[in-house]
Amino acid sequence: MTARTAPWAPVPDPLPVPCFDAHTHLDMLTEPVERALAEASQAGITRVVTVGVDVPTSRWAADCAAAHGNVYAAVAIHPNDTARARDGLDSEGRPTGFAGTDEVLAEIARLAALPRVRAVGETGLDYYRDTAPPRLQREWFAAHIEIAKATGKALMIHDREAHDDVLAVLEEQGPPERVIFHCFSGGADLAKRCADAGYVMSFAGNLTFPSAVNLREAAEVAPADLILVETDAPYLTPVPNRGRQNAPAQVAHTLRAVAQVKRMDVADLAAAVAATGERVFGRWDDDQAGGPPR
Numbered sequence: 290m291t292a293r294t295a296p297w298a299p300v301p302d303p304l305p306v307p308c309f310d311a312h313t314h315l316d317m318l319t320e321p322v323e324r325a326l327a328e329a330s331q332a333g334i335t336r337v338v339t340v341g342v343d344v345p346t347s348r349w350a351a352d353c354a355a356a357h358g359n360v361y362a363a364v365a366i367h368p369n370d371t372a373r374a375r376d377g378l379d380s381e382g383r384p385t386g387f388a389g390t391d392e393v394l395a396e397i398a399r400l401a402a403l404p405r406v407r408a409v410g411e412t413g414l415d416y417y418r419d420t421a422p423p424r425l426q427r428e429w430f431a432a433h434i435e436i437a438k439a440t441g442k443a444l445m446i447h448d449r450e451a452h453d454d455v456l457a458v459l460e461e462q463g464p465p466e467r468v469i470f471h472c473f474s475g476g477a478d479l480a481k482r483c484a485d486a487g488y489v490m491s492f493a494g495n496l497t498f499p500s501a502v503n504l505r506e507a508a509e510v511a512p513a514d515l516i517l518v519e520t521d522a523p524y525l526t527p528v529p530n531r532g533r534q535n536a537p538a539q540v541a542h543t544l545r546a547v548a549q550v551k552r553m554d555v556a557d558l559a560a561a562v563a564a565t566g567e568r569v570f571g572r573w574d575d576d577q578a579g580g581p582p583r
């Protein structure tokens with residue numbers, strides 16, 4: 290059974306202070322967006338950032354954010370999808386109507402400029418999978434950094450087994466003002482390097498897995514004002530719902546786990562994460578295009 294067909298997870302107890310899910314894929318859930326958002330609200334997760342990985346899902350994310358007052362979007366070509374995107378294909382290998390580096394990146398730049406699109410991502414480097422050569426990934430990552438700078442949006446990085454090169458490309462290119470490492474995958478060492486650079490670390494449900502000692506050590510040393518939490522749903526469902534389908538509501542479990550690691554009050558951490566979210570993605574209510582925030 291894959292994450293996308295796993296049974297839906299029960300809604301966690303509500304958080305004492307509203308918080309949000311910094312990275313999710315609402316388009317990949319088996320349940321309707323409305324249900325995922327309603328259950329998230331019940332758990333105290335009142336905002337979500339839904340993320341694209343190719344041209345069609347980036348457009349979908351932008352449309353979803355335009356239609357829902359409590360959703361913001363991130364748009365990009367995922368590092369693993371760069372070769373397919375260049376060849377005019379989406380992440381499933383279907384034609385997108387956009388081909389060639391310039392045409393595809395121009396469409397991402399157009400979407401990134403929309404008011405309810407608040408981040409350029411997920412972009413970055415993934416040396417775990419080999420669907421795109423590292424050189425091509427680095428080229429497209431650099432181009433996404435430029436789009437983030439040109440549009441003034443946050444940069445949302447996917448970094449898998451590529452920490453040193455991700456930091457090197459950021460350094461070479463000159464990082465945008467706001468940088469987020471989504472699904473933070475390093476240990477205390479990388480957390481310190483990110484903290485020194487002012488990069489935000491977004492922890493996902495895998496922090497709750499018993500084996501993930503390095504992620505908990507990273508969360509322990511990460512400054513509370515540089516921490517976000519995310520689901521990356523439908524993947525990486527946190528304890529106690531492993532084996533079920535992840536959804537934005539589940540980030541409440543991850544937030545509680547991070548609070549425990551940092552020996553912080555859950556309410557204090559939720560408030561800090563919500564404030565960091567507004568700092569990196571912009572104020573939730575400064576654009577009414579999707580109706581008033583709910």
Ligand SMILES: [Zn+2]
Binds near residue numbers: 411447448471472
């Ligand atoms: Zn990712």
Ligand SMILES: [Zn+2]
Binds near residue numbers: 312313521
């Ligand atoms: Zn993702």
